[in-house]
Amino acid sequence: xxxxxxxxxLVSVVVLLLATILVxxxxxxxxxxxxxxxxxxxxxxxxxAAREHLLHLNDPLYQRYWIWFSHAIRGDLGTSITxxxxxxxxxxxxxxxxxxxxxxxxxxxxxxxxxxxxAAVHQDRFSDHAATLxxxxxxxxxxxxxxxxxxxxxxxxxxxHLGHTLxxxxxxxxxxxxxxxxxxxxxxxxxxxxxxxxxxxxxYSSWAIYQRSSMLETLDNDYVRMARAKGLSPRRVLxxxxxxxxxxxxxxxxxxxxxxxxGGALVTEIVFGWQxxxxxxxxxxxDLDVNIVLAFLLITATFxxxxxxxxxxxxxxxxxxxxxx
Amino acid sequence: MPDDTSxxxxxxxxxxxxxxxxxxxxxxxxxxxxxxxxxxxxxxxSQARIVLGRFFHQRLAVIGVCTFATLGxxxxxxxxxxxxxYTDITNxxxxxxxxxxxxxxxxxxxxMFSLVMHGTIKDIQIALLVAAMATLVGSTIGAVAGFYRGWxxxxxxxxxxxxxVVPILAxxxxxxxxVAKQANNWFFLAIIIGALSWTYVAxxxxxxxxxxxxxxxxxxxxxxxxxxxxxxxxHMLPNAIGPILxxxxxxxxxxxxxxxxxxxxxxxxxxxxxxxxxxxxxxxxSATTEWWLFVFPVVFLVILILSIFLMxxxxxxxxDPKKVKTRA
Numbered sequence: 001x002x003x004x005x006x007x008x009x010l011v012s013v014v015v016l017l018l019a020t021i022l023v024x025x026x027x028x029x030x031x032x033x034x035x036x037x038x039x040x041x042x043x044x045x046x047x048x049a050a051r052e053h054l055l056h057l058n059d060p061l062y063q064r065y066w067i068w069f070s071h072a073i074r075g076d077l078g079t080s081i082t083x084x085x086x087x088x089x090x091x092x093x094x095x096x097x098x099x100x101x102x103x104x105x106x107x108x109x110x111x112x113x114x115x116x117x118x119a120a121v122h123q124d125r126f127s128d129h130a131a132t133l134x135x136x137x138x139x140x141x142x143x144x145x146x147x148x149x150x151x152x153x154x155x156x157x158x159x160x161h162l163g164h165t166l167x168x169x170x171x172x173x174x175x176x177x178x179x180x181x182x183x184x185x186x187x188x189x190x191x192x193x194x195x196x197x198x199x200x201x202x203x204y205s206s207w208a209i210y211q212r213s214s215m216l217e218t219l220d221n222d223y224v225r226m227a228r229a230k231g232l233s234p235r236r237v238l239x240x241x242x243x244x245x246x247x248x249x250x251x252x253x254x255x256x257x258x259x260x261x262x263g264g265a266l267v268t269e270i271v272f273g274w275q276x277x278x279x280x281x282x283x284x285x286x287d288l289d290v291n292i293v294l295a296f297l298l299i300t301a302t303f304x305x306x307x308x309x310x311x312x313x314x315x316x317x318x319x320x321x322x323x324x325x
Numbered sequence: 326m327p328d329d330t331s332x333x334x335x336x337x338x339x340x341x342x343x344x345x346x347x348x349x350x351x352x353x354x355x356x357x358x359x360x361x362x363x364x365x366x367x368x369x370x371s372q373a374r375i376v377l378g379r380f381f382h383q384r385l386a387v388i389g390v391c392t393f394a395t396l397g398x399x400x401x402x403x404x405x406x407x408x409x410x411y412t413d414i415t416n417x418x419x420x421x422x423x424x425x426x427x428x429x430x431x432x433x434x435x436x437m438f439s440l441v442m443h444g445t446i447k448d449i450q451i452a453l454l455v456a457a458m459a460t461l462v463g464s465t466i467g468a469v470a471g472f473y474r475g476w477x478x479x480x481x482x483x484x485x486x487x488x489x490v491v492p493i494l495a496x497x498x499x500x501x502x503x504v505a506k507q508a509n510n511w512f513f514l515a516i517i518i519g520a521l522s523w524t525y526v527a528x529x530x531x532x533x534x535x536x537x538x539x540x541x542x543x544x545x546x547x548x549x550x551x552x553x554x555x556x557x558x559x560h561m562l563p564n565a566i567g568p569i570l571x572x573x574x575x576x577x578x579x580x581x582x583x584x585x586x587x588x589x590x591x592x593x594x595x596x597x598x599x600x601x602x603x604x605x606x607x608x609x610x611s612a613t614t615e616w617w618l619f620v621f622p623v624v625f626l627v628i629l630i631l632s633i634f635l636m637x638x639x640x641x642x643x644x645d646p647k648k649v650k651t652r653a
Contacts (some may be wrong), residue, residue: 010492011486012486013481014484015486015487015490016490018487019487019490019491022487023499024497024498026500026503027499027503030503073570080625124410132385136385136631136634136635136638137627137631138629139631139634140578140630140631140634141627142582142585142586142589142602142626142630143586144585144586144589144602144605144606144629145605145623145626146613148605148619149608149623152609152613152619153612153613156613196639233340257491259489259491259492259493260492262492262495263492263493263494263495264617266492266495266498267494267586267589267590268495269591272574275390281495282590283406285498285499285502286502293499296495297491297495300491300492300495301490304489304490304491304492305490324484
């Protein structure tokens with residue numbers, strides 16, 4: 001197992017390195033990030049030259065990549081084209097994103113397991129069809145559509161009806177927020193509800209569909225019939241015998257889907273104006289800021305690699321029949 | 326003699342294990358009798374007919390096909406016969422839905438009905454191209470990796486890892502900003518989405534091929550002197566057609582999601598061309614005032630994607646039916 005994990009990690013690091021080289025070449029080759037600065041008559045050419053020197057824009061590409069790489073392995077992700085420290089920017093944006101992603105993933109898992117189990121137990125009845133149709137509806141609706149619908153047709157009418165702002169639709173917190181943590185909590189909550197709900201609805205649907213079919217397959221096993229035959233209560237059979245086994249494939253699907261959740265968070269952040277990792281990356285791409293794009297790539301790829309590995313390990317842990325050579 | 330009958334039964338069931346080829350065959354004589362010697366009807370059904378039969382027995386799948394067909398055909402007809410084209414500009418600015426403009430008009434007086442219909446066509450056009458590309462590339466790569474195994478397999482699967490290591494949307498944003506937005510052409514947009522969408526098919530086909538290559542009928546064809554290409558194309562790919570077709574359908578739906586997201590972010594289809602994602606993005610600020618600018622594109626986008634997902638799910642069920650209804 002240890003040998004398997006270390007080999008997997010080694011391959012992943014090589015793949016990640018290759019990915020940074022490709023993305024670096026792509027972004028660094030695609031234009032001058034300081035073009036806008038140069039057209040500004042109020043900024044002297046000396047400032048532009050200093051910025052170019054700082055960002056190593058005049059060096060050949062392989063040298064620029066090497067400079068980035070040799071600093072990145074020591075935790076220094078360089079400076080953005082506006083002169084900010086990329087590593088510290090990335091950390092603060094990461095915390096904003098994680099607030100939404102962790103909460104949404106946990107809620108989505110519980111929702112998916114519950115909906116999937118409920119639909120499977122009531123197979124082919126009206127409630128099953130209704131749940132399945134709802135799952136497919138949320139699967140079909142793109143993230144930005146769900147976000148916009150919640151924003152325009154839930155938040156705004158509710159706020160107007162109440163006469164004060166219950167749901168904020170822009171930003172992850174009020175800009176003037178200060179004070180001790182506990183007094184800031186209601187403000188965080190009012191900003192977090194709708195984006196989190198968006199991400200939950202986007203993520204849960206495919207897991208619930210998967211959970212339903214996994215439950216149906218497990219329900220069909222002889223040991224389930226056996227457990228019923230020996231007189232266990234239906235609830236006990238369902239929880240101890242069916243759900244526990246049906247969860248095994250679902251857990252791995254959730255872990256493997258982490259990249260998709262991050263993609264969903266990116267769109268959600270843009271719709272709700274959160275200053276998270278995704279929003280930061282998006283402006284980084286439009287500004288052709290290589291260091292920001294590479295920082296985003298490093299952070300998300302590390303998470304994706306770790307979660308893929310976690311999926312494999314969990315799979316072997318939950319199902320002892322599986323061994324990795 | 327009881328022993329004889331049990332033996333012959335074992336033989337008949339055994340011969341049906343050969344795979345998807347082994348459907349009841351008509352006797353070599355040619356005449357189809359109502360009952361052959363095994364007590365089966367001699368009515369030979371092709372694989373396709375069986376799958377289609379199962380497909381059309383599912384209510385949601387049929388609803389999906391009908392909706393998709395209606396949307397596609399009516400959008401095409403509207404493009405040809407409707408009074409307004411999506412490029413027309415009139416003096417009726419921001420009018421709510423009426424008989425002459427059933428979906429209202431936008432701020433420059435264009436008819437929303439023709440815009441939404443044209444956006445639908447554009448989305449389908451892009452999605453079909455993406456799915457065709459992804460399926461072709463993905464099946465080829467998956468087949469080669471699963472058939473040859475060894476270093477070819479590891480190399481190709483590392484390529485898959487390379488694409489899957491970052492959220493696909495993030496890579497698309499970079500590519501769309503750098504390549505497609507400059508070109509401003511739906512074709513390039515489809516190419517870059519397709520270039521990133523083949524990985525799942527490749528993994529599926531590879532997994533299928535890893536087990537197919539050990540099967541007896543492949544071994545038999547190889548012994549008869551079939552070349553590798555013939556083995557892959559004539560014998561193994563037809564046996565993997567189920568997952569490939571199902572996944573192609575799902576890819577159509579997913580690429581509409583990706584394309585509309587990119588268009589919403591301003592990196593996909595650019596005005597004056599139209600896609601549903603772009604229309605949603607243009608209508609979002611007036612969602613509660615001039616609701617028709619927002620609601621119609623949203624409804625059409627969701628219904629379009631939903632109908633394709635339902636079709637895909639029906640296909641999956643038709644190719645791989647769950648054995649029995651559970652005895653609760």
